[in-house]
Amino acid sequence: MSTATHKLLKGATGDWEMVIGMEIHAQVTSNAKLFSGASTAFGGEPNSQVSLVDAAMPGMLPVINEECVRQAVRTGLGLNAKINLRSVFDRKNYFYPDSPQGYQISQYKSPVVGEGEVLVELDGGRSVTIGIERLHLEQDAGKLLHDRSPTMSNVDLNRCGVALMEIVSKPDIRDAEQAKAYVAKLRSILRYLGTCDGDMEKGSLRADVNVSVRKPGGPLGTRCEIKNMNSINFIGQAIEYEARRQIEILEDGGQIDQETRLYDPNKGETRSMRSKEEAHDYRYFPDPDLLPLEFSQAFVDELKAQLPELPDQKKTRFVADFGLSAYDASVLVAERESAVFYETVLDRLANRARDGKMAANWVINELFGRLNKEGRGITDSPVDAQQLAAIIDLIGEGTISGKIAKDLFEIVWQEGGDPRALVESRGMKQVTDLSAIEKVVDDIIAANPDKAAQVKDKPQSLGWFVGQVMKASGGKANPQSVNDLLKSKLGV
């Protein structure tokens, strides 16, 4: 599937290629859990959001939360995937105190969403399409607390039963960069859709990463699964480490044991959690408490019609409507909040056809640059979209020069205020009054007769005069007018 060149790892026996597939667990944005009415709010007192169903009291039955189904379908549509009008909930049986039922309700053979694909942008304008194998709905587990008693463990069931979407990729990913970009893109799509908040720190998005290595183009190797990764950077590090570990074993004549591993970010290494032999037999079977999940194509069509514009569509539109470069457009759409900010700027512009591209440059270079420097996010930018639009209007209409605009931006960043009023009160307006500029030009030529004489032979020294005039005008003279005047007066 890969159209981009990808990173190969050098070994003693030559190059090795990584083959990576991912299972992303994305917590569904919903008020209530997948099969109970209990709240999904984060950070509640332990066991304050537990229904009788979540606690698996005798005789309790699950009832599907339709909003979670809608969210899964929306996500499937956002992944350009096949939506299955009939799917089945299965029980995945295992004993653990974070799973009160003794089984997790999941979808095994018939998931709600089938095959799809995600376009992933990489550095340098490269991109790669990663296939989606399936998406299914399942219950999250509770959380064990080991720090409350010296002899016992406690369990908090608040998260137990919260809806997760497990999004399984095809093994199309070929290196750590692609893997990281894939997770970032998926997270971006989920956020655009509003189906998962994508907050990896809170555990709303977690990834299991399957890694194997092979000689480029050769048969697939045995894979290891790295469980429960909750940081994009760690995913990258874990893949690199794991691939090198496997290469070392293979080049030493060993073989890879199919196993589940954990990544330790402190040590920067993966270690074995359980082998294939120790793997559970989950005894999947259709949950007899739940009827198959069935909905109509009309239900899907309605959700499709209400889908928000997604990053790829937005990028295409930005390029087409405002002449943005593909790169700039992808920077703007990568995070939903950035795109929203840019579009708010566009909305406030007096002439967005003229200034849309300039607005993009300002958002990307000035605003993002300044935000990055201070480690701030777009949502707490001191300069809001209204203010930035006003600055760009002032440039576009010729009231201030780009250079003055940077000073103005700094003032607004530091002090706030209405840019137009600031330009007025601080006398930052560009001078376009020809007679005023003419006087300055005349003064400069008069003061530098020898340089003026040289200009005819050295036209490039005109720039020196422009600089002098701009300096004398405090940067407020219109550069085009200065240029024109100098040329006519010096006869070049």
Next chain:
Amino acid sequence: MTDLTSLTLAEARKGLAAKTFTSLELTDAHLSAIEAARVLNAFVMETPDKARAMAREADSKIAKGDAGPLAGIPLGIKDLFATRGVRTTACSKILGNFVPTYESTVTSQLWRDGAVMLGKLNNDEFAMGSSNETSCFGPVGNPWRRDGSNTTLVPGGSSGGSASAVAALLCMGATATDTGGSIRQPAAFTATVGIKPTYGRCSRWGIVAFASSLDQAGPIARSVRDAAMLLRSMAGHDPKDTTSVDIPVPDYETAIGRSVKGMKIGIPREYRLDGMPAEIEKLWQAGADWLRSAGAELVEVSLPHTKYALPAYYIVAPAEASSNLARYDGVRYGLREPAKNIIELYENTRAEGFGAEVKRRVMIGTYVLSAGYYDAYYLRAQKVRTLIKKDFEDCFAQGVDAILTPATPSAAFGIGEKGGADPVEMYLNDIFTVTVNMAGLPGIAVPAGKDAQGLPLGLQLIGRPFDEETLFSLGEVIEQAAGRFTPARWW
């Protein structure tokens, strides 16, 4: 006032409405009867204070003229139904002294309609059994004995407490559940009427699960009319159980006495087992004759996959049970045995908390769902189930309105007599009833006569999905012809 206990529910309703007696009097009469019959071990929890409080409330409602359809009627509740504030154990040690904070949908509907709770009734542990011998509270005595014998017999199971209590006149009716015959077989063993409605007719919410795709609640009662009255209150759609079906519940009582003239009754040839006792055969023939006399047409039908039903049932039901019972782990409620770590906690708690039959079924279920065996057992059993269902559909498609079969292959047997060495001997009790659960159909057991030793025998009628009314009409014909049977009191 002990004669109040011998009334049918319909008669009691009349008496209460006419203010011939009060619900409190009726309830007290039953509470005394329960006290006097403790040797039967039908009740595992008596709730006299609650019963009297509910009776007083019913009396005041009756006085005010806003009595529900079951106002003031004292009932027993199988211990599989969660009852708010009243210990609910499924007769398993593993639930210990579990007291639910919630009321099952079925019982809450009975209370809504004014019924009075006398207490909780014994059953096989987690409803797994056909003799009520697997209960952690010990076996239940059948009020019926063989002529001239002092041997205590089983009342059948799993709803043995329900059947025994209704037959011994300890309650006017009882809730029960039926996964493979657990309502109909004990009803047949005790000369009571038991109906397992169509799967989806009653909510399963708040009933301790055995096998979710087969479990269905229903009443055990003293007459067909009483069963109809009870089912009307128990049935109905419940949004909390997505397998419950949203179709209106008819007033089943209006089906009592409705003509069965012209109805086509199927006699399935596959139910004629080799070595079936002659008196069962005779009873079956009698039933057919009564229905024919009432104007029904009797036709022989074929249900070719019948012989696979029992083996398939003993794969599907344990499979679901093995998963349903995983929640009894000693972590959140019920029994918890001391342990050094979590694995030991599970092992010790479940080893101590579950009885032998439950353990056997959990192991069978775990086995048939295991990787490598799933296709050969569980999947194949599900295919058999589809074929069994189709057998019935084909039969009904030929215009058959209901199917008449014996309810059980024998009359009640003695405690400890069966299944000691070979569990299959016990499982065979369900041979005529499991097919109905596998197909999700309604089935009613109606007393139809006695065997040579004076023990009651029952007939089963199987109906179309959600056509319980036809079963009540036909059941009434059998009841009218066979009469009603009351055991001689020995306790």
